[in-house]
Amino acid sequence: MGSYDRLATPLRKTQTTSGPAAAPPQLCRFARSALRVAFCALRFARCALRFRPFPSARHLNSIGRLSGSILAVGLALGLLPALAAPRSPFSPASPQAASIADLFWFTLIAAGLIFLGVEGTILYSAFAHRERPGREASQFHGNTRVEIIWTALPALLLLVVFYLTVRTMHDISAPPGDPVEINVVGHQWWWEFSYPKEDVTTANELHVPVGEPILLHVTSADVIHSFWVPQLAGKQDANPGHVNDITFTVSAPGTYLGQCAEFCGIEHTWMAIRVVAEPPAQYAAWVKAQQQPASRPTSNLAILGETIFQSQTCGSCHAIAGTSANGVAGPSLTHVGSRATIGAGVLDNTPANMERWLLNPQDVKPGVLMPNSKLTPNDAKALAAYMESLR
């Protein structure tokens, strides 16, 4: 304590002599803590090197407590704004996601209250029942009545949570009447969306009408993936050989982001989902546009690009309706120009990015199954122009 006092005394003096102009006491306290930290660190380094006992280990505990509480407040403040962000299950955009969010809030608040109670009791006993001269620990062994109470109360709370769980899971899984049905197939590392009634196939960007029930049949063409768009519904795995259903009704137009949630190989990271929810009329227009075969290129560059596409092996993996390209290993390119991203979210869909992607996909998305076709920069530019013309 002695050396600490020597440091602290001058500070106190400054505070008393400088009258009303003195720094606020909090500031002084803060400065003192800072000094104390620096001082302890110095002493610590010296003692640690010589492996000597450290005289003011007591101070360490107070510094630790201080930084611990600053951290706790910081983390709590960080919590709130984060929850309203896009891609959060706490900003739901469908009744299904909204019921999950309600249930989530309920469990979160219940858990938070228990947390405060238990944590408070721990800290209280740790401080209030510290060893002091003259304090004898009571030698009691247990109390059956107390044990029964703290077994029964959590059991009752869990019973309520369980009831809400079962009710919610049945509510949000109920199959809707006359839904828009879409087959979702996970591939390494992109999503195939096909609308069997409308005879439309697209990739990575799912268009749905607002206000109508949607039913997704989710499966996989290779390994296990998981379809997750937090604002619309909980996730379901895409298992090879199984079909899992997801149902939701989007309540507001907008773009909702999601991502594959089950590790599915080297590019699991770039297997994003964009759900574009539009009013029914706009959706119908989109369907109509998608049903058309690919538009013919008009600019010279794009026409050159089409020739390159036909001369390369592109068509054995990709399909472009209305041409001889009919591959199914990669995403359909019939309307690739109308999609917002390239490579399942890795790049925004701009001509420059498309060119970069075509020049060497392995550079943009290492491990992607699309090989490097070793195009010349001019060929890549032309091919990119053709891709962008496919709207």
Place this chain on the structure above:
Amino acid sequence: MAEQTRGYVPTYPTITAPTGLWRWVATVDHKDIGVLYIVTTLVFFLIGGLEAMFIRLQLIAPNAKVLDPETYDEFFTMHGTTMVFLTVMPLLIGFANYLVPLMIGARDMAFPRLNAMSYWLLLFGGLLLYFSFLAGQAPNGMWFMYVPQTLPPYTTGPGPNYWAAGLLVTSVGTIAASINLTVTILLLRAPGMAITRLPLFVWTVLVNSFLILWALPPLAAAMVMMLLDRLVGTHFFDVSAGGNVLLYEHLFWFLGHPEVYILILPVFGMVSETIPVFARKPIFGYTFIAASTVAIAFLAMSVWAHHMFTSGMGLTEDTFFSAASMLIAIPTGVKVFNWVATMWRGAIRWTSSMLFSIGFIGEFIIGGLTGPMLATVPVDWQVHDSYFIVAHLHYVFFGGSVMGIFAAAYYWYPKITGRLMSENLGKWHFWLTIVGLNLTFFPMHLNGLLGMPRHVYTYPNLPGLAELNFWETIGAFILATAVVVFVWNVVASVRFGRIAGNDPWDAWTLEWATASPPPPYNFASIPPVRSRRPLWDLKHPENPDPR
């Protein structure tokens, strides 16, 4: 020496004790084997931690390029596998190896040679696993190694073979160790050490050994099936040939969930030893703590499929596993309440060991409270496989298991080495751990709630993600600093620590009745056991423990 060993009936042929390095190779002494276990797992802990540091560096900013995706997946897989199978599980077995015979007043384990075999299988299994880095591909399918991702054509390299073969080897050792511990506890207890007087650490080890015997063989089966699919061309998991990928998920989690309890039950036992000693009180509700351990073990066998709520099992199965998973919160809660009640009206000594024990309760309940939230099926549909789970599991593994193991390390180190660890370094270690742990793992809840899935090598620059990940990486480095302080403390205290004496904590269980470190035969004569606190009875003959 001669008169001290009188009355000692050897359970194995007496050999001239070798010295130097050869001693550690030839040893069949449970204490030496315990030390081998602890040192080996500490090394694996540092390797696994180093892998975690690389993971956090890669995630420090969106689209960072510290590791290429392939290496990142390998480090990620090896981090999880190392921490679960090569660190925490064998570390707890190591502690059990060292302490159980001492705590029950036995001379050694029931099968000393089997004991040595268990250890060497762990070491060589671990080396086999790590050899994969030299063989061209480390396992890269994450610690659960789901099929078909780990089968050809999706993974053609040798990584999964090393994973399955390495873990098969360690599993055999773990199963042998569990049999050994079970037999030791059931048959070699000192006179008077009734099963109702076992120290709680021994109780949890006993229950844990049964749990390992129950859960590990199905994993071994899954690994054999995976090896056959990969090497022989069988079709257990090949969908196109009628195989089923969900079969693997079931087999894996049939181990995977009990494993979580395998990693925490002995830690529950450890803090049930440290908290009473440092609160200077008998444990509150001994019977309830022991009984809740058994309850957790039983329930642990019927909760595995809560890892599969999103796999499409169907609502009926989901309901069952949801109920079972929520139930398990009750006995766990009972334990927490009993520890807090043990501290209540005690005279608590703020030693490093006690700080870690208190920290253990405080951090573990964060993971404990998110647990029932994840058992809430619709909530799980949202946060499953997101960073929310990463936060949850690290609060249980690090905030729970590792914090408790730190408490145990400070507590039993003087028994093992004869010297105390530095309390000052211990306090630095504790507070750095608390700050680092919460700064690393608490924001991960938010990552998950912002839609960030697990196992991604980078993330798009969406609002919040960059800031959260940056601070998590800072936290991880604070945590690493804490571990460095701890390791320095462990290493330096062997030479510079204060001499401990037999019983530095004024504790009550039998291991403190013998020298530190204990002689090869453990006890010259075993103190009488008439209650749960035999040494309390010796020290307070006027007021013996009633139970």
